[in-house]
Amino acid sequence: MTIKIAVLPGDGIGPEIIREALKVLDVLNADYGLNAEWQQAAIGGAGYDDAGDPYPQATRDLARAADAVLLGAVGGPKWEPLDKPLRPEAGLLGIRSDLGLFANYRPTKVHSQLLDASTLKPEIIDGVDIMVVRELVSGVYFGEPRGIFEEGEGENRQRKGVNTMSYTESEVARIARTAFSAARLRSNRVCSIDKANVLDVSELWRETVIHINESEFPDVDLTHMYVDNAAMQLIRNPKQFDVMVTGNLFGDILSDEASMLTGSIGMLPSASIGEAHAMYEPIHGSAPDIAGQNKANPLATILSVSMMLRYSLDKVDLADKLDAAVEAVLDDGLRTLDLAGGSSSVSCTQMGDAVCAKLQAMAV
Numbered sequence: 001m002t003i004k005i006a007v008l009p010g011d012g013i014g015p016e017i018i019r020e021a022l023k024v025l026d027v028l029n030a031d032y033g034l035n036a037e038w039q040q041a042a043i044g045g046a047g048y049d050d051a052g053d054p055y056p057q058a059t060r061d062l063a064r065a066a067d068a069v070l071l072g073a074v075g076g077p078k079w080e081p082l083d084k085p086l087r088p089e090a091g092l093l094g095i096r097s098d099l100g101l102f103a104n105y106r107p108t109k110v111h112s113q114l115l116d117a118s119t120l121k122p123e124i125i126d127g128v129d130i131m132v133v134r135e136l137v138s139g140v141y142f143g144e145p146r147g148i149f150e151e152g153e154g155e156n157r158q159r160k161g162v163n164t165m166s167y168t169e170s171e172v173a174r175i176a177r178t179a180f181s182a183a184r185l186r187s188n189r190v191c192s193i194d195k196a197n198v199l200d201v202s203e204l205w206r207e208t209v210i211h212i213n214e215s216e217f218p219d220v221d222l223t224h225m226y227v228d229n230a231a232m233q234l235i236r237n238p239k240q241f242d243v244m245v246t247g248n249l250f251g252d253i254l255s256d257e258a259s260m261l262t263g264s265i266g267m268l269p270s271a272s273i274g275e276a277h278a279m280y281e282p283i284h285g286s287a288p289d290i291a292g293q294n295k296a297n298p299l300a301t302i303l304s305v306s307m308m309l310r311y312s313l314d315k316v317d318l319a320d321k322l323d324a325a326v327e328a329v330l331d332d333g334l335r336t337l338d339l340a341g342g343s344s345s346v347s348c349t350q351m352g353d354a355v356c357a358k359l360q361a362m363a364v
């Protein structure tokens, strides 16, 4: 059966990094019998330029019909003056919500070849292997009421910005189940991150996570941490963490922080999974400052293809091969600009070609 992939390059470096990921898919088709085909569609700023909508109907149709979605990145200064619903970020939040992608897996694995690329001491980060499980379609990103309102009378009249952080029990329960299931395939430990000392929404979060743990996953070891402490512990002693489960906003922040343990956010893939759909994307953004210059690191996108093979396409063997190909190019000393730290670097295209060459060599 043919596998259908919806490919959404997006903005900035999106098209460049996606191009390299598609080369990898070509090799998997040609040399490993993958049998995948893909169609491209516009999202983010590209969607706005094309169709006046950051998540155009044609893209929606393609994404819904696909076995998996591969996304590059969205956003750029060009679209910042637009009204919020028309901005690139609205396209990204739109597709996550439309496809019901509630569970966002963001693995942070330190590659031993890159120990020196991190700003932290090698002994702190050597061996770090964390899975951040971020709730993706609720919390303060989506809660109502939201908006900028006028209040007060006369000279006290002023505007007030409002967002609402809310979670229902069922929303917490399903992301908790996701995290506990992920932990069973790892070292059976989950740390739930909240702000239950201050926020009611976190109090319910914590109660619900405990309930799911006791009733359905008693074999999984559960701990809790306040988000401010977690931000500190990630830098102080990241090896204490295995699976971290948290809400949308805390997960956004902590996953960027965790990424820097690896030396570059350019290395980190992600999977966003719902009941019926799944989307794979690098966690870095569109990097408008280096867009179109062939300088971007395509490895996060290539590793996102690996996650797609593993989580959506049931091709664990190919995912392992692809991961090994990435390790092999790092072993060879290839570094894109973000990893090079002043030494010589390779281009985005060269990095993609090198991964393809390793894959081809491993196929024979």
Ligand code: IPM
Residues within 6 Å of the ligand: 075, 089, 092, 093, 252, 283, 285
């Ligand atoms: C991410 C990004 C997005 C988010 C932005 C681009 C809307 O930062 O995927 O982490 O906040 O979720």
Ligand code: MG
Residues within 6 Å of the ligand: 252, 253, 256
């Ligand atoms: Mg983010």
